Amino acid sequence: MGDGVCAVRRAPGEERIRWAVPSTNLLAWRIWDDDFLVYNTASGQTHHLNLLAGEALRSLEVEPAQTRELVRRLAHEFEIAEDSPPLQMIDRLIHELDELGLIAPSTA
Amino acid sequence: MKIGDLTPEELHQRFSGPGVRVRIGPFLIHLYSAIREFVADFRFAYADFPICEAHEVSDFRVRVAPAGGWRLWREKQAAFWVDGALPFAVFPRRIAMPFAEWGLNWCICGYAHQFLIFHSAVVEKAGRAVILAGPPGSGKSTLCAALLARGWRLLSDEFALLDPARGCLLPIPRPVALKGASIRLIEELLPHLRIGRVFPHTDKGTLAHLRPPTDAVERQAEPALPAWVVFPTHAESARTELVPLRKATAFLRLETNCFNYATLGRTAFEAMGRLIEAAECYELPFEHLATAAGLVNGLAELQPALGCPLNVA
Numbered sequence: 001m002g003d004g005v006c007a008v009r010r011a012p013g014e015e016r017i018r019w020a021v022p023s024t025n026l027l028a029w030r031i032w033d034d035d036f037l038v039y040n041t042a043s044g045q046t047h048h049l050n051l052l053a054g055e056a057l058r059s060l061e062v063e064p065a066q067t068r069e070l071v072r073r074l075a076h077e078f079e080i081a082e083d084s085p086p087l088q089m090i091d092r093l094i095h096e097l098d099e100l101g102l103i104a105p106s107t108a
Numbered sequence: 109m110k111i112g113d114l115t116p117e118e119l120h121q122r123f124s125g126p127g128v129r130v131r132i133g134p135f136l137i138h139l140y141s142a143i144r145e146f147v148a149d150f151r152f153a154y155a156d157f158p159i160c161e162a163h164e165v166s167d168f169r170v171r172v173a174p175a176g177g178w179r180l181w182r183e184k185q186a187a188f189w190v191d192g193a194l195p196f197a198v199f200p201r202r203i204a205m206p207f208a209e210w211g212l213n214w215c216i217c218g219y220a221h222q223f224l225i226f227h228s229a230v231v232e233k234a235g236r237a238v239i240l241a242g243p244p245g246s247g248k249s250t251l252c253a254a255l256l257a258r259g260w261r262l263l264s265d266e267f268a269l270l271d272p273a274r275g276c277l278l279p280i281p282r283p284v285a286l287k288g289a290s291i292r293l294i295e296e297l298l299p300h301l302r303i304g305r306v307f308p309h310t311d312k313g314t315l316a317h318l319r320p321p322t323d324a325v326e327r328q329a330e331p332a333l334p335a336w337v338v339f340p341t342h343a344e345s346a347r348t349e350l351v352p353l354r355k356a357t358a359f360l361r362l363e364t365n366c367f368n369y370a371t372l373g374r375t376a377f378e379a380m381g382r383l384i385e386a387a388e389c390y391e392l393p394f395e396h397l398a399t400a401a402g403l404v405n406g407l408a409e410l411q412p413a414l415g416c417p418l419n420v421a
Binding site: 033 | 359360
């Protein structure tokens, strides 16, 4: 999902948002090596995600999380530091998943 | 009884009267026409296809009928009716056969959503099928013909019909539409097969129909399992080779060749996922047809034949 040059500026209070896969989005998955294909039944669209985006979405599908918590989970999953370059892109990643309609602020 | 068992006059009488119910792959088409030239062309191209009993329910009722307006267009016109509707503008009567074939394509793509439909040729050997997917001009029809010459069975030159529940490909071995220079090329490749009359000045240029092999028609109820997905691309000075594709890449490329992916939604995603999972996927840039056909043929020779044929649905 990029090399860190296009990080999205976080809006005030955004770090407190809990991100979730909306209950209307029933996701179907195909995972081949590091390629994730996900079909969103709500939009009828198929998305091709890389490893980081795929694991992030799968994590949020299991349980909603704030950005910091998601970073913690992914750092644990990939066995990397929380401030490592891929995870510095997390705001942009969340923004893109939100734009695609795959996630939304949790209302629960 | 087959279409070719009737004399031209008998067939004309039936076409212009009660119509003819013909089994074409998984579809039963009820055809009517009072246009003698069309009936003769149809008789040639569909000679081996079985005529069905009157009580069998048809999937499509198609009428290729004379239409007025010849003074305006300066040549005789015809119209393509399907189930009582007229989905297209009239067209020159001299190209009634190619137009009817396109019309039938339209019917299948628009309504046969019990299948996942890909724009591709499909051939089979020893129970395993290769899907040759690609846009017009990619060389899939000529590659398909070259594989027929090497003993592969024709399932289709136009559509792959995937049964999403069973994961098998249903044959629809209709006449192969040959365009331009490929007419002569196929004549040389498949001298034992017959090519019908040439239709110049169609919307797709000069066109002729290759009568499908008798064996392919006789086995049109016998499905096959997809084993390979190949994306051929003919190009001058291309290095001819099978390039393995990542599964996700193959999935997305095949999706672009699917007519009803959006219509079938999740069913399509799941069925295509299973297909790609089970199949080997390749890109095949090629300059030399014989080399390309040899590479695809080699895929089948690396694998043992399937022990038992699939049952017919």
